[in-house]
Amino acid sequence: MNLKFLLIAGLSATLHTQTPAWAQVRLPSLPNLPGGVQLPHGDLLRRDESLLTSTSQLLAPADPLRWRERLGDQLLRRFPDQLQRSAAGELVFSGEVLALPSSDAARRRLLEDEGLRLVEASTLEGLDVAWLRLRATSTTTSTTSPAALAALIARLKAQDPEGAYDYHHIYLDAGDVGSGVVGATSATSATSGTAGASAAGARAAAGGSRLGMIDSGVDTAHPALQRSTVTRRGCAGQTRPAAHGTAVASLLVGDSDVGFHGALPRARLFAMDVFCEGSAQPGGGVAAIAEGLAWLARERVGVVNISLVGPPNALLRRVVEAAQAQGLLIVAPVGNDGPAAPPLYPAAWPGVIGVTAVDARRRVLAEAGRGAQVALAAPGADMVAAQAGSRAYAPVRGTSFASPLVAGLLAARLPSPDRAAASSAFNALAREAMDLGAPGRDEVYGMGLVGASLRVSASDLR
Missing domain, CATH: 3.40.50.200 (Peptidase S8/S53 domain)
Structure with missing residues (x-):
């Protein structure tokens, strides 16, 4: 069923x-x-x-x-330095990761990760949910390639399988x-x-x-x-x-x-x-x-x-x-x-x-x-x-x-x-x-x- x-x-x-x-x-x-x-x-x-x-x-x-694809293409043309496509073709904020670590230790590990920079720590008052908005660091460009960003998220999931890690997706x-x-x-x-x-x-x-x-x-x-x-x-x-x-x-x-x-x-x-x-x-x-x-x-x-x-x-x-x-x-x-x-x-x-x-x-x-x-x-x-x-x-x-x-x-x-x-x-x-x-x-x-x-x-x- x-x-x-x-x-x-x-x-x-x-x-x-x-x-x-x-x-x-x-x-x-x-x-x-x-x-x-x-x-x-x-x-x-x-x-x-x-x-x-x-x-x-x-x-x-x-x-x-191609409804969402066309809307996404319009946004990419308008914000080329802030948005990118993920490896799956979805529209996301360039180089960003949203993280809900499963423990205080996992949270500390994220903040100490040299490949990540904290953009924002947010607590959703009334829903008892807190998460981190992180950005992948790079010495050559302000964005991260789709493959590299996908690999980063996969690494974070493997390190903390009880947590939640994903792209910062754009909804249309x-x-x-x-x-x-x-x-x-x-x-x-x-x-x-x-x-x-x-x-x-x-x-x-x-x-x-x-x-x-x-x-x-x-x-x-x-x-x-x-x-x-x-x-x-x-x-x-x-x-x-x-x-x-x-x-x-x-x-x-x-x-x-x-x-x-x-x-x-x-x-x-x-x-x-x-x-x-x-x-x-x-x-x-x-x-x-x-x-x-x-x-x-x-x-x-x-x-x-x-x-x-x-x-x-x-x-x-x-x-x-x-x-x-x-x-x-x-x-x-x-x-x-x-x-x-x-x-x-x-x-x-x-x-x-x-x-x-x-x-x-x-x-x-x-x-x-x-x-x-x-x-x-x-x-x-x-x-x-x-x-x-x-x-x-x-x-x-x-x-x-x-x-x-x-x-x-x-x-x-x-x-x-x-x-x-x-x-x-x-x-x-x-x-x-x-x-x-x-x-x-x-x-x-x-x-x-x-x-x-x-x-x-x-x-x-x-």
């Missing part, structure tokens, strides 16, 4: 490590999914296709198998934001009444709901976000709004007079900016994401949306496990690297809710990832979201934008951290899912489609 499926169904496991208190992490244990769960089946809702905004094909990647977004749409140019969509009713109900339910996001910066001046309380963090206190983060935030808590709404309108949002748009340093690193999870744990949010994708970084997995142990429910997109691509993370880690995206006809996006990591599907194309730096709404496409819809629906059921309640919240939402594809759970749509009424197209705006 598929391991990820067992974990989505509530597999209980424990990570056994012999580490000091400052480095201990436990894998969370979640109750089982109730037996005999029946997912609703039904015909697709009919909708006048002439009222749909045809953004799906406009934003579709020409080559979905999983969606595209198009150009702005000023407003509606046609009659209101046939489904707008249902969507409006859903939004009104969500506003009433939002109340004291708190949810978090880790992404790029949020433009809180956008009309869709002015009714929500958004607490921002990151970038040394500087405000650096960005297209992706603003769109995701609006899909989480947005609300406006023109017919736009997110999954949980007017809820309180805690937004961690890990990219710092326009700065002289590359963003999206594991260390920044980890700091964001620790902050959100301290803020007692119940659900965290991370619309980012990357490789299975060992240190970030430890932090995710620590956050889950505190009762946080993490939601993430499965990515846009294509149906044959290997799983992307954090979506593919145990206990994380992996989300795929469908278009207006409820077909999975061609570029969406497939596999056991897919837990649920939600709208992720033929829709709009808030556009940073304007009052407009822009077409969006990608699993990045399906994930916040699922996160908002879960946050309505889980306003604060609670491991048992997190499992119950997921089970309840899964029971509401519309089964798509093969009967029952499958590797394309997961448990099925949720949040269909949350899709807002340009024709829904008034």
